[in-house]
Amino acid sequence: MTxxxxxxxxxxxxxxxxxxxxxxxxxxxxxxxSLTLRGLAEEFGVSMTPxxxxxxxxxxxxxxxxSPSGRVSTPxxxxxxxxxxxxxxxxxxxxxxxxxxxxxxxxxIDRMQDITVQIDGLMRAGDAAGYxxxxxxxxxxxxxxxxxPAMLALAETVWLxxxxxxxxxxxxxxxxxxxxxxxxxxxxxxxxxxxxxRLAVRQDVTSGLRMLMR
Amino acid sequence: MTxxxxxxxxxxxxxxxxxxxxxxxxxxxxxxxSLTLRGLAEEFGVSMTPxxxxxxxxxxxxxxxxSPSGRVSTPxxxxxxxxxxxxxxxxxxxxxxxxxxxxxxxxxIDRMQDITVQIDGLMRAGDAAGYxxxxxxxxxxxxxxxxxPAMLALAETVWLxxxxxxxxxxxxxxxxxxxxxxxxxxxxxxxxxxxxxRLAVRQDVTSGLRMLMR
DNA sequence: GCCAGCAGTTTGTGATCACAAAACGGCACT
DNA sequence: AGTGCCGTTTTGTGATCACAAACTGCTGGC
Numbered sequence: 145m146t147x148x149x150x151x152x153x154x155x156x157x158x159x160x161x162x163x164x165x166x167x168x169x170x171x172x173x174x175x176x177x178s179l180t181l182r183g184l185a186e187e188f189g190v191s192m193t194p195x196x197x198x199x200x201x202x203x204x205x206x207x208x209x210x211s212p213s214g215r216v217s218t219p220x221x222x223x224x225x226x227x228x229x230x231x232x233x234x235x236x237x238x239x240x241x242x243x244x245x246x247x248x249x250x251x252x253i254d255r256m257q258d259i260t261v262q263i264d265g266l267m268r269a270g271d272a273a274g275y276x277x278x279x280x281x282x283x284x285x286x287x288x289x290x291x292x293p294a295m296l297a298l299a300e301t302v303w304l305x306x307x308x309x310x311x312x313x314x315x316x317x318x319x320x321x322x323x324x325x326x327x328x329x330x331x332x333x334x335x336x337x338x339x340x341x342r343l344a345v346r347q348d349v350t351s352g353l354r355m356l357m358r
Numbered sequence: 359m360t361x362x363x364x365x366x367x368x369x370x371x372x373x374x375x376x377x378x379x380x381x382x383x384x385x386x387x388x389x390x391x392s393l394t395l396r397g398l399a400e401e402f403g404v405s406m407t408p409x410x411x412x413x414x415x416x417x418x419x420x421x422x423x424x425s426p427s428g429r430v431s432t433p434x435x436x437x438x439x440x441x442x443x444x445x446x447x448x449x450x451x452x453x454x455x456x457x458x459x460x461x462x463x464x465x466x467i468d469r470m471q472d473i474t475v476q477i478d479g480l481m482r483a484g485d486a487a488g489y490x491x492x493x494x495x496x497x498x499x500x501x502x503x504x505x506x507p508a509m510l511a512l513a514e515t516v517w518l519x520x521x522x523x524x525x526x527x528x529x530x531x532x533x534x535x536x537x538x539x540x541x542x543x544x545x546x547x548x549x550x551x552x553x554x555x556r557l558a559v560r561q562d563v564t565s566g567l568r569m570l571m572r
Numbered sequence: 573g574c575c576a577g578c579a580g581t582t583t584g585t586g587a588t589c590a591c592a593a594a595a596c597g598g599c600a601c602t
Numbered sequence: 603a604g605t606g607c608c609g610t611t612t613t614g615t616g617a618t619c620a621c622a623a624a625c626t627g628c629t630g631g632c
Contacts (some may be wrong), residue, residue, distance in 0.1 A: 156616065180583065191617045193407070196584080200411050204418040206508065213624055214584045228508050235449055294420065294442050294519065298512050305508065370586065394613065405587045410614080427594055428614045 157194030160184065161201055168207045168218060169280070169304050170273040171311035176220035179208070207304040218308040229306050230353040236299045237283065237349050238342035241329070243290035245338055253333050256285055260326040267322070272314045276307075282326060286333075306353075313352055321351055371408030374398065375415055382421045382432060383494070383518050384487040385525035390434040393422070421518040432522040443520050444567040450513045451497065451563050452556035455543070457504035459552055466503065467547050470496055474540040481536070486528045490521075496540060500547075520567075527566055535565055 154162075164184070167173055185195040199216050202208045209219040221229070259282045266274040280303055287296050325348035332341035368376075378398070381387055399409040413430050416422045423433040435443075473496045480488040494517055501510050539562035546555035 155614095182583070192584085193616050193618090197411065197414050197615095201414055201418045204415045206511070215624085216584090224505075225508065228506050231453075231506075232509055232512065235453060239445070239449060291438075292442050292445075294439065294516075295446055297420070298446065298515070301512070302508075369584095396613070406614085407586050407588090429594085430614090 155194070156188070156190040157197040157201075160188050160190065160194055161198035163188070164198055164202060165207065165304065166277075168202065169300075169307040170277045171307050171309075171314065172273050173218050173308055174311065175218055175308040177308075178215060178217040180216070202304075205301050205304055207307065219305070221305075221309050226306070226309065226353060229302050230350055232302045233299070233306075233349040233353070234346045236295060236302065237287070238345045240287040240290045240292060240295055240299060241341050241345045242338055243292055243295075244286050244288075245333065245336065245341055247289040247291070248286065248333050250334075252285065252289065253330060256282055256326070256333075257330055259285065260323060260330070263326070264323055272311055275314060276310050279322060286329075313355070316355055322348070325351060369408070370402070370404040371411040371415075374402050374404065374408055375412035377402070378412055378416060379421065379518065380491075382416070383514075383521040384491045385521050385523075385528065386487050387432050387522055388525065389432055389522040391522075392429060392431040394430070416518075419515050419518055421521065433519070435519075435523050440520070440523060440567060443516050444564055446516045447513070447520075447563040447567070448560045450509060450516065451501070452559045454501040454504045454506060454509055454513060455555050455559045456552055457506055457509075458500050458502075459547065459550065459555055461503040461505070462500065462547050464548075466499065467544060470499055470540070470547075471544055473499065474537060474544070477540070478537055486525055489528060490524050493536060500543075527569070530569055536562070539565060 179199070181192045181195045181199065184199070185192045188195070199208060200210075203210050203216070206219070209217050211217070259278060263275060263278050263282065266278055284296070284300075287299065290296065325344060328344035329341065329348060332338075332344050393413070395406050395409045395413065398413070399406045402409070413422060414424075417424050417430070420433070423431050425431070473492060477489060477492050477496065480492055498510070498514075501513065504510065539558060542558035543555065543562060546552075546558050
């Protein structure tokens, strides 16, 4: 019982859920790793009941895989599944960006520029989880303006499913191609150019995933 | 304890989950209706534990809403949320149809034609749930060929969120506009025409939802 | 050397219970 | 008649336990 943070004011299963979700989304758990309810429960100092709820909730979102016998593990994605999830990203995210465009004021764009610089630093520092997290934050910051919570939720579901695989991606990419793509997105936002915004987002989203598939 | 079917070979929470999911997706529960864990547990002759799991799982999929205090209810959708979900359908489903097109052999198309006839009958008979269920079956039959399980899962999530609201839609539409749209889809499939298939699917998907929003 | 079988252990499932917070209903007071 | 208050009831949360199925590893036979 390592006694984790124990976020106050939250139910036990909620805080466990958030921790796990963040870990998975940020690639801090390797694909195919297996978890046990008792293990998670003990690690967070709670009983099995809230651990089961958190796990099932994540399984419903595709973040975890349940074997027929109920065993829990992070999914190890086959190439065609990765392709599919990449296609989903390039379907959903340009739409979100497009909807956010009319509402993207300059303070937001400045913030996105800051995040881009930050990403460069994290990548150079070799902080994989930090890189993934901040990269997603870049996108989420924009998409929040779309006023489309259901659409954003679906996009996050896709991120979640790709999470464990993301770490493998990070190990392979070494040049900061993210910066270029992000700068294109920022430029399109500043110009108010919807067509090139969609294009830039699609490119940013697929560029990384493409090199993961062979 | 009404002793529901009790599907054999399935865990308690799984069968409860499936029943509830089907009911919600087919519009058999009105928007805003509230459920209780003890109520569901008793209705299915199980304890609260599996009832909670089923409910949380459905909440994670957006099929149910949990109040801050944990109360469970079906969501009552505002117009802008309906518009968003409709946009998601018209984003995802043409893509699914397009991916299914090369794999749609004539036996499948014949089956879809049968289903269309069946839908007409159900609509004339005033069977709302049957109408919704069969209508979704029409779409699912096609999309299964897309070999894109993650994409299909997202689409079903959207259906689920629209479920309770669907009944209200059914009450308003009386002319079988579905037939026309479905026939267009079938024609495009037979012709192998991707562009008009995408168009027909988008039209079918949005035509019903549009009249719901005013 | 390999594989089948068996015992011990791990692990998920579901029931039950104690508890606290929220919702409800009635009552008195203004 | 409306409104604030308090006791009762309802309802979700989480811990614990018994149980069965799955997994593990070892052993003996071929």
